[in-house]
Amino acid sequence: MTTGASRTERKHFRQWLSICCLAVMLAGVANIALAAETDADRALYRDALADLYAVRLHAFEAKLARLEDHPLLPYLHYARLLRYISTTDPDEVRAFLERFADTPLANQALRHWLDNLAQRGQWALYRAFYDPDVAGSAVAQCRYYRSLHETGEKEGALIGAARMWVADESRPDVCDPLFDVWRRAGGLTDALAWERITLVLGANRPSLADYLVRYLDPASERLARDFIALHRQPQRLTRIASLPGDPLRAAEVIAHTLRRLARSDPEAADAAWAMWADRVDLSADAQRRVREEIMRWRIRRDRLPDDHVASWPPTELMGADVSGLVEELARRAIAAERWDEALTWIRRLPEQQRDAINWQYWIARASIEWNSGAGNGFIAASHPQPIPALDPDAALALLTEVAGRRSYYGFMAADRLERPVNLQAQQLQASEEDIGRILDHPAFQRAVELEALGENLDFRREMAWLRARLDTRDLLILAEVCRRRGWHDQSIQATISARKWNHLELRFPLAFAEPMLENAERRRLEPSWLFAVARQESAFMSYARSHAGALGVMQVMPATARITARQLDIPLANTWQLLDYNKNIEIGASYLAQMYDRYQGNRVLASAAYNAGPGRVDQWLSRRPPTPADVWIEGIPFRETRGYVQNVLAFSLIYSHLMELDRPFLYDHER
Known part of the structure; x- marks a missing residue:
């Protein structure tokens, strides 16, 4: 189990940090008079x-x-x-x-x-001032079409009203006057109302669909109400024999309900499909979408027939793009360490998809395992194709090639080969003239002032505006200037905009170094890992707020913060304190340490728990052990969490190198 940086390493890193801070302080002494003038x-x-x-x-x-x-x-x-x-x-x-x-x-x-x-x-x-490239919101568009109507362009207004009304969500109240005019002109037809109800239910908004039924003709209302009821309770489809109304619309209802039913009970969806196949006339595309959804949930719930490898693809999916399903089947086989089956699925991917680094890694990894005799014999003997494994030398050569790439899979390959990683890092050479060009840019100067005044929204707008107008070279210079100013998130954004991935010091700044190091030491965490989690969570944006409500550098949920603060006696007066990076890092590091201890010092599991919650991680562990780590990570069912863990591990190794800490990609107990 790791216990953070050693005393010698911490001393070395703090000395390095002190030198950097001293250089900044000395550079600032000459600017004291200027700062006083600026403050005035x-x-x-x-x-x-x-x-x-x-x-x-x-x-x-x-x-x-x-x-x-x-x-x-x-x-x-x-x-x-x-x-x-x-x-x-x-x-x-x-x-x-x-x-x-x-x-x-x-x-x-x-x-x-x-x-x-x-x-x-x-x-x-x-109408005269309207610019759709500037004011493209639904509110602005509705007002524009109303302006057409009010100024005599009635035909254009009515066409626009129809376009705005047919949407999968509620429309703003300001659209109501436009829609009233449109309805009075006879624009709202039964066909449009049905089209919108279909869109709304596709977006899983049945309450809005309830409201929209009023706009249907009486003959369509009963089918629409059945549609909504089946959306809410798709299992009812197995207990009814027919649907009223238009046969084509009834077919839409059946197809939608079958896809919904597949998510909760793919076997029941299969049975319902067999029952309804001869009763409704589904288009070829609708049939394909239904069968694909049933198959997807059979895969996810591990309810596949014994001959699914040999009989793939199902007849009803012949000719369809099923690469997404094949990827899920490959991950399922990898998670079960069925290497012959995994290789078979990977080889069925389109060539361009198969050439991606993740599948190249697994071709090499699975071939090595298959050649050693591990995880074989899962494919039925009747399967007509030979197992597409590489021979031992070719598999080793491919794994070595993957190990030369700077990515999670490259680092994992290097770890398995016990070889050093290839970071491919580049240093930016920026002259004083380069730096001055950015410092003198009016947008940058405005950003400096806005940041000093605490106007974060306007500051971010100015920086985004500036990034959109700089070439690649100046974007990198901007990133360097932001790094020097401590605008860590902006340094990262500028480097990403430049698409210059090898400038690691700009993409992975040692942001908020003092509180990060102090909390890593206090909670006995690897400092490089703590930096990696913060980098993945917020890119060091101290005022970050997610749609789910997570706040700050470590993207801490307020409820989690309150519980953690109470458990560890950390003062927390209110939720908004989480936007103070010192407090946020303290609580985030404390919660991460709880996950680290819960999973016996396993950063893989602790990272997954920090993202998805320990309850889900415990559930996944009940199904399969946490090692081999690459297998367990590949089998994480949530794409977001799978990518999160992969990024955190890769970022942690990068930070170890930037901090001159000698750390492996994985520790023995994690492998």
């Missing part, structure tokens, strides 16, 4: 905004004149435009859009202007 300008900027919002316009204009050369001058003009947007002349708006076209504010201002025009019913102006 920032205070003046804040005061100008305060004057504007307090309607002290003379004071605002005076400060605006003093800030004529300030990077955030466009933001003051933008704030004034928004403050008085309802009374602003259209020519003033055009002048603003033209003057500040080289900033993100032009598009933001246009969106606000369009919103205001719609609220005031200025439809002719709305």
Whole structure:
């Protein structure tokens, strides 16, 4: 079991870190006077905004004149435009859009202007200013089509209304006036209502489908209600003999319900398919989709016939693209260490797919195992094809080739061969002229000021705007400048935008080094592993918030944070403290340490638990042991978690090298 960096390693790394910090401090001494001047300008900027919002316009204009050369001058003009947007002349708006076209504010201002025009019913102006590339939301589109109607372009408005109404989700309330006009004009037909109900149920929104039934003709209502009921309880399909209404629509209902039923009970779906196949006329495509879904869930629930390898593909899937199913079958065989079967499935993949590094690794790995006599005899003797294994020399050569790649599979291959990894790292050579070109860029200067003022959203917009306008070379220079400033997430984003994967110091910054090292030491964690988890979770964005509610550098869920803080007596006043990177790293590292201890120092299992939860990991372990590690990881049923664990392990090795720590890809007890 690993217990973090040794005392000597920690001392060495802290010395290296101190030298880096000292260099930054010395570089900053010369800028003290400049910093004082900058602070004064920032205070003046804040005061100008305060004057504007307090309607002290003379004071605002005076400060605006003093800030004529300030990077955030466009933001003051933008704030004034928004403050008085309802009374602003259209020519003033055009002048603003033209003057500040080289900033993100032009598009933001246009969106606000369009919103205001719609609220005031200025439809002719709305139509004149509308730009779908800038204002492409459903709200903006509905308003645009309404502006067409209000200005006499009724045919275009009605066509647009139909396009907006047929969607798989609820439409914004602002669309209702447009839809009312469209319905009164006879645009909403029974066919369109049925089309939308089909889309909505395909997106699993049965409550919205309930609402939409009112727009069907009476003759279609009963079938639609049966459709919704079967969506909610697909097993009912086995207990009914027929469906009312249009036969083609009934066929749609049957196909949809069979696909739904397959997820919970593929055998029942198979039986229902046999019962309904002669009663409804399904298109060839609909039949294929049903059979594919039944097969997918048979695979996932391990309910395949004994001869499924020899008889593949099923007759009803002949000629279809079943490569996704074949990949699932290959992973299933790998997870069970049935090497002859795994090789058979991999060889059935299309050549381009089979040449991907993951399948090249498994061809080599499975061939070596098959040649040694392990995991064979699972394919029926009647199978007509020989096992497509490589001979021992070819398998070793392929594994060696894979080991030369910088990736999870490359590192795993190198680990099996007991060879050093090939990081293929490049160092960026940036001149002072290069650095100065980025520092002098107006967008970068605006970003500096916005970050200092705590305006994170506008800061991110400026950086995204800048990245979209730099060439590959300058994107790398931007990444280096961001790294020096401690904008770690922006350094990563710029390197990704440049698609220069070999610049590891830019892609994998040693962000928040002090709290990361302190918490790794306190919780007896490998520091490189802790860095890797943070890099995977948030790319070191301290203010990151996921759709699920996870927060901060370590993407900690608030409920998990409260429990962990209470268990370990860590002060946590409220959820928003998790956006403080020190607190977030402390709690995230503590929870990671709990997972590490729970799984006896196995980083593979602890990483999976950090992502998917320990309950799921315990469930997976009840089905198969955690070693061999590569086999267990490949068999993780969640694609997200499988990729997460692979990335964390690969990132951990990269960080070990960047930190000059001698660490293996996997420890003996993890292999």
